[in-house]
Amino acid sequence: MAVDDTSIDGTWTGATPSMADTPRAGTADTGPPRMLIMDVCGAYMRPLGGWFAIAKIVQLMQELGVDEAATRSALQRMRRKDLLVPERRNGVRGLRLTDHALMSLDASDQRIFGPRSPARLHDGWVLVSFSIPEEERSRRHVLRSRLSWLGFGNLSNGLWMAPRRMMGELEKAVRELGYQRYVLLFEAHYAGFEELSSLVGQAWDLRELGTLYADFVAWCEPVAARWRAARPTGAQAFADYTLCLYHWRKFPYLDPGLPPELLPRDWAGRRAADLFFDLRTSLEDAALDHVRRTCALG
Known part of the structure; x- marks a missing residue:
């Protein structure tokens, strides 16, 4: 499996506050390998003891289409940002998540996996x-x-x-x-004079955000259809879930859950959220099992 070194639309990348200045940050050669590796560390390293052998990280990233040089460069950057520290276990060179990384990942989880209910217009x-x-x-x-x-x-x-x-x-x-x-x-509370929906559209660029949601839906629906017909197992479940998480993670930072009255009638955000959480339910356990087997020592 090969992973395109761009985001869904070629401009925006998945990001976390630990790895980028803003949710819009990233380019083809600086974004995805580093952001993908943050997803791997957060989704798998953390629940499996907080430590992986470096060789196993390289292997997992190769399954996602990221070459060894890009992976090692991303790991170095995470070390410089105090997200990973070297640690040997049973004579094996590995990396451990720092307390700073664990705090950052916990905060990201609250946003990425948190409730997606929209705000109420009358709350202001x-x-x-x-x-x-x-x-x-x-x-x-x-x-x-x-x-x-x-x-x-x-x-x-x-x-x-x-x-x-x-x-x-x-x-x-x-x-x-x-x-x-x-x-x-x-x-x-807004009192005028411009239409509030127009004002909101200027502040958030809903046209662009809606396009990003539609692109996510177009990418995700075939993946969801594939797993409706098969039991999730192995490397494919790992790759699909990790890429789904990677593509999704920017949206909870870009979209504050605006009141539905202010959104376009055909807003793709609702469908995108349903797809993401359905795939998480279907694939997360199988993906974690694959990583557990891959990264087991001995």
């Missing part, structure tokens, strides 16, 4: 306004990146919005960064 919005001096402009990038990861839409320079239920996560993020002096938070 949270608005974020910030002003950061020019001499501290690097902090602007940090804050914009964090807002992107939280799924906020950009209304204008220095003004972002999201469904009001995001207030708690936003307050936590601002406090963690120590940016309280730069940020103003508001709870709001």
Whole structure:
């Protein structure tokens, strides 16, 4: 099996806050191998003891179509980011997930596998306004990146919005960064004058997001159909589930679960979520069994 070294649409890649600046980050030669390896570490290394032999990681990545050089480069980057540390077990060279990696993966799980219920329109919005001096402009990038990861839409320079239920996560993020002096938070209900659906479409680019969802559905439906006719086992189940997870993981960061009244009638996000969670139910255990057998010592 070969894996195209681009995302579904060739531009966006699956990402995690540990491996990319924003959910949009990544290119053909810097995104997928590193993001795929994060999926392998999170979905399999973590539940199987938090350690894999390096040779076994290389083998698993080759099953996903990623060559050894790209895998080793990605592993080095994860070590530099304090996500993996070297550790020998029974004389075998391997890598172990750090506490930092485990915390990052736990936080990612809450977003990627969490409930996908849409926000309620009548609950309103949270608005974020910030002003950061020019001499501290690097902090602007940090804050914009964090807002992107939280799924906020950009209304204008220095003004972002999201469904009001995001207030708690936003307050936590601002406090963690120590940016309280730069940020103003508001709870709001929209009063006019532009159509709210148009405003939301500008802040989130729903046309592009809808296309990405439709592409995911087009990729996922044949995979789901294949497994409806066969019992999931082996390397194919591992590859299909890992790639499904890889392609899906960006959506919970890009899409805050906008109220359905503001979405196009043919919105593909609902179908995409159903497919992802159905495939997870069908394939996750079989994929984990394959990795357990592959990575067993002795």
